[in-house]
Amino acid sequence: MSSRDVILNRVRRALVGGPDGAPDLDAAVDRSYLVEHGARSVEETVDLLAENLADYRAIVHRTDLDGLAELLARLLAERGARSVVVPPGLPSGWLEGADPVRVHDLEASTAQDLDAVDSVVTGCAVAVAETGTLVLDGSPDQGRRRITLVPDHHICVVRVPDQVVSSVPQALRRLDPARPLTWISGPSATSDIELDRVEGVHGPRTLEVVLVTGSPEGHGC
Amino acid sequence: MSGTFVGMPSFPEAAHDAVRDATLRANLRHATHTIRAKRAKAVAELDDWAELREAGRQIKDHTLRHLDTYLPRLEESVVRAGGTVHWAADADEANRIVTGLVQATGEREVVKVKSMATQEIGLNEALAAEGITAYETDLAELIVQLGDDRPSHILVPAIHRNRGEIRDIFARTMSEWGRPAPEDLTDTPAELAEAARLHLREKFLRAKVGISGANFMVADTGTLVVVESEGNGRMCLTLPETLISVVGIEKLVPSWQDLEVFLQTLPRSSTAERMNPYTSMWTGTTDGDGPQAFHLVLLDNGRTDTLADEVGRQALRCIRCSACLNVCPVYERAGGHAYGSVYPGPIGAILSPQLRGTESEIDASLPYASSLCGACYEVCPVAIDIPEVLVHLRERVVQGGPATRRGKKVTLRPAKGHAAERAAMRAAGLAFAHPGALAFGQRIAARTRRFHPRRLPGPGRAWSDSRAVPEMPAEPFRDWWQRTRGTGTGEKGGAK
Ligand code: SF4
Numbered sequence: 266m267s268s269r270d271v272i273l274n275r276v277r278r279a280l281v282g283g284p285d286g287a288p289d290l291d292a293a294v295d296r297s298y299l300v301e302h303g304a305r306s307v308e309e310t311v312d313l314l315a316e317n318l319a320d321y322r323a324i325v326h327r328t329d330l331d332g333l334a335e336l337l338a339r340l341l342a343e344r345g346a347r348s349v350v351v352p353p354g355l356p357s358g359w360l361e362g363a364d365p366v367r368v369h370d371l372e373a374s375t376a377q378d379l380d381a382v383d384s385v386v387t388g389c390a391v392a393v394a395e396t397g398t399l400v401l402d403g404s405p406d407q408g409r410r411r412i413t414l415v416p417d418h419h420i421c422v423v424r425v426p427d428q429v430v431s432s433v434p435q436a437l438r439r440l441d442p443a444r445p446l447t448w449i450s451g452p453s454a455t456s457d458i459e460l461d462r463v464e465g466v467h468g469p470r471t472l473e474v475v476l477v478t479g480s481p482e483g484h485g486c
Numbered sequence: 487m488s489g490t491f492v493g494m495p496s497f498p499e500a501a502h503d504a505v506r507d508a509t510l511r512a513n514l515r516h517a518t519h520t521i522r523a524k525r526a527k528a529v530a531e532l533d534d535w536a537e538l539r540e541a542g543r544q545i546k547d548h549t550l551r552h553l554d555t556y557l558p559r560l561e562e563s564v565v566r567a568g569g570t571v572h573w574a575a576d577a578d579e580a581n582r583i584v585t586g587l588v589q590a591t592g593e594r595e596v597v598k599v600k601s602m603a604t605q606e607i608g609l610n611e612a613l614a615a616e617g618i619t620a621y622e623t624d625l626a627e628l629i630v631q632l633g634d635d636r637p638s639h640i641l642v643p644a645i646h647r648n649r650g651e652i653r654d655i656f657a658r659t660m661s662e663w664g665r666p667a668p669e670d671l672t673d674t675p676a677e678l679a680e681a682a683r684l685h686l687r688e689k690f691l692r693a694k695v696g697i698s699g700a701n702f703m704v705a706d707t708g709t710l711v712v713v714e715s716e717g718n719g720r721m722c723l724t725l726p727e728t729l730i731s732v733v734g735i736e737k738l739v740p741s742w743q744d745l746e747v748f749l750q751t752l753p754r755s756s757t758a759e760r761m762n763p764y765t766s767m768w769t770g771t772t773d774g775d776g777p778q779a780f781h782l783v784l785l786d787n788g789r790t791d792t793l794a795d796e797v798g799r800q801a802l803r804c805i806r807c808s809a810c811l812n813v814c815p816v817y818e819r820a821g822g823h824a825y826g827s828v829y830p831g832p833i834g835a836i837l838s839p840q841l842r843g844t845e846s847e848i849d850a851s852l853p854y855a856s857s858l859c860g861a862c863y864e865v866c867p868v869a870i871d872i873p874e875v876l877v878h879l880r881e882r883v884v885q886g887g888p889a890t891r892r893g894k895k896v897t898l899r900p901a902k903g904h905a906a907e908r909a910a911m912r913a914a915g916l917a918f919a920h921p922g923a924l925a926f927g928q929r930i931a932a933r934t935r936r937f938h939p940r941r942l943p944g945p946g947r948a949w950s951d952s953r954a955v956p957e958m959p960a961e962p963f964r965d966w967w968q969r970t971r972g973t974g975t976g977e978k979g980g981a982k
Pocket of ligand 1: 755803805807808810811833862865866868869
């Protein structure tokens with residue numbers, strides 16, 4: 266007998282009988298928990314996102330679409346970045362005017378190649394206000410997972426309010442499980458030394474978030 | 487489970503040594519008290535905590551009750567998404583499968599994300615026996631590995647080490663494993679984290695094989711979820727060409743929507759954060775992004791035996807948040823090593839004797855590693871009634887009775903040397919026969935405390951010899967709880 270059969274047989278034997286008889290596979294879970302916590306206007310939700318991002322030491326900036334390229338150029342210059350990874354589908358105008366050398370993430374680029382790059386600029390799939398979380402789903406404006414992991418400086422652009430939801434349940438509804446997802450809440454951190462949070466371990470140690478208003482396409486994600 | 491620490495003394499002996507170790511006690515006390523207050527605050531932010539906790543309980547119970555439906559469903563989903571699924575009935579089989587998979591890649595080293603399941607089966611040792619080096623990449627695991635030490639906490643395996651000790655371990659041993667620690671390393675946490683970053687980076691960048699566990703697996707979609715802080719998880723899950731995940735069969739949830747419950751309760755319960763820094767979700771393989779080969783090893787290793795016990799099976803709901811460790815007065819004083827297992831604290835006291843059986847002295851003594859104060863139950867985000875299971879397991883130890891071992895029904899004989907407990911348990915049985923009787927029983931116990939001996943009989947004696955731990959509180963925990971509501975040490979109930 267295969268171990269698969271051994272285990273499944275053990276499971277079936279473990280479950281026979283019992284006080285609850287044959288329980289219903291379709292029995293519904295009591296989901297009386299909240300879909301979101303508190304009532305907020307769209308503006309307040311965006312403010313909460315900014316607040317919670319900052320609370321976990323992300324650096325938050327705000328601009329409108331017209332000011333975006335200039336802001337990104339300034340942030341990269343202030344960081345002293347000489348090179349920046351560009352996801353294949355980053356809107357062409359975003360890095361107009363930025364000085365650093367553009368590095369495109371090629372199939373053949375190795376992790377070592379990426380390690381030599383200073384910064385990365387991406388969009389995002391959805392942002393969660395209550396938890397201060399950004400979710401990346403590997404869409405063309407975000408690129409594959411490694412480009413937001415290896416460089417030490419990540420600038421993530423969030424289109425507000427379209428890409429912002431209040432809560433974790435709302436975020437999951439917007440996401441496609443088939444895509445590789447990375448949920449990011451602040452720069453990398455650890456609580457492993459005396460259970461105290463210290464920022465800056467393996468992921469990007471500096472996370473900057475740009476909340477940008479005014480979406481030209483007139484739709485979100 | 488083969489993860490018993492070899493030559494481990496039984497709990498009372500080990501606890502006796504630990505409570506005398508002043509540094510250990512101070513480290514534990516500092517860390518657990520810090521996190522307790524923070525957790526209470528993070529939990530209090532959510533008005534619907536009680537509802538989330540109840541939903542979590544129901545989802546897990548439902549899944550366990552239909553594991554024979556959901557496991558094949560998960561398998562189908564993972565295979566559809568490009569993964570390969572392996573089934574391991576016990577630790578040896580899981581180790582053989584993983585070793586074989588690594589050997590097939592031709593690699594001699596792997597990077598690992600912290601995973602309780604791989605510790606439980608002793609995977610690193612099994613790989614080492616075949617000449618494969620496993621690098622632990624979680625900061626606390628790294629501290630444990632470099633210090634040639636054992637983990638003592640689920641979330642923070644090096645919780646028994648303070649910053650000064652960590653600095654010394656890094657300075658002394660990093661050079662043996664790779665990049666040495668900086669010459670002028672001090673004991674500030676930021677510098678220690680930086681030293682770990684530099685030490686591990688070269689390993690991440692060249693790694694061809696990653697090994698992980700998972701916090702959750704979604705049956706409908708085949709998605710695996712790893713919740714972490716440092717980014718070492720992302721490194722191990724993203725950069726290697728081959729990813730092998732070893733996951734206990736109880737980590738399953740049926741649907742994508744179910745994650746909305748646990749992604750809210752887990753971070754707040756474990757690190758007291760609204761959300762942990764990084765959560766990775768992947769479904770099989772993705773062309774051009776991340777590992778192109780993905781293997782899922784589904785591990786039984788005593789879980790189905792635990793499932794067969796109608797009282798004890800609730801331990802399988804555990805999402806390994808470690809909140810129960812952080813509030814436990816016994817854990818705080820005895821330390822994680824005293825539990826003789828990778829699962830310390832209250833959850834370890836009910837999980838290890840079920841996964842491994844109660845034949846060994848350490849496992850037979852674990853159900854006694856508690857004062858039954860109930861704090862663990864109060865904070866548990868999936869409402870595991872740990873005191874209820876403890877009492878149930880004590881009964882099994884002292885009275886024997888039916889149990890399941892490796893899928894077979896057996897009748898256990900009463901453990902020797904537990905005669906005194908047998909009598910005690912008969913009395914306690916009255917109090918615990920009905921759900922909800924616990925609080926009542928405790929209050930009675932506390933109010934009659936002048937009648938309780940200062941030294942407990944039988945194995946309990948070793949316990950009371952090392953003092954401080956199981957003393958009957960002057961005021962029962964639940965009374966104190968009701969009275970203080972979070973003033974006291976700043977703690978506030980997870981269940982409102
Ligand atoms: S038993 Fe409950 S509180 Fe303890 S680690 Fe498991 S889920 Fe957390």
